[in-house]
Amino acid sequence: MKHFLLVLALAATALGTSSCKKDDPTTPEPSLLGRWTGVSSHDVVTTTSSGQVISDNTTPARAGYAIEFTATELIVYNGTTVNKRSTYTRNGNTITDTSPSADPNETSTIQTLDANRLVVVDVIRSTPTSTQTTTSTITYSR
Numbered sequence: 001m002k003h004f005l006l007v008l009a010l011a012a013t014a015l016g017t018s019s020c021k022k023d024d025p026t027t028p029e030p031s032l033l034g035r036w037t038g039v040s041s042h043d044v045v046t047t048t049s050s051g052q053v054i055s056d057n058t059t060p061a062r063a064g065y066a067i068e069f070t071a072t073e074l075i076v077y078n079g080t081t082v083n084k085r086s087t088y089t090r091n092g093n094t095i096t097d098t099s100p101s102a103d104p105n106e107t108s109t110i111q112t113l114d115a116n117r118l119v120v121v122d123v124i125r126s127t128p129t130s131t132q133t134t135t136s137t138i139t140y141s142r
Contacts, residue, residue: 030115032090032118033070034068034069035066035067035068036067036068037061037141038062038065038138038140039061039140039141040061041058041138042056042058042138043057043059043134043135043136044134044136045135046133046135048125048131049131062078064079065078066140072087073086073088074086074087074095086098086102093109093110093111094109094110095109095120096108105126106122107122107123108121116141116142117141119137119138120137120140121135121138122134122135122136123135124136
């Protein structure tokens, strides 16, 4: 009986130690906050009715082009000059310009966000006086 209890105790110990392993530390979500430097922009203009591509261009970002996200503001720079300062909200991957001058036909979606790279897709839909939609995929780095 002593031998049986010893084997049972060893089995319980082995089972207990094999099922207890440390949890993998979770990787924190990369932060949108901070300054991002423009790298490139891929712009596609299409017609609304047929989706026909009117133009498709990839260009390097203008020298000095950058954006900065604070907790409540989005600041766009052209060199050291502030081109635009607006309030925004973020819901998942959607960034919404909440300033009074915001374009209601524009949506911005985060396509990629990691520690050193941000890719935002801006879509400007047609208006009653325009039959074109512009989709800009803008890449930034830190």
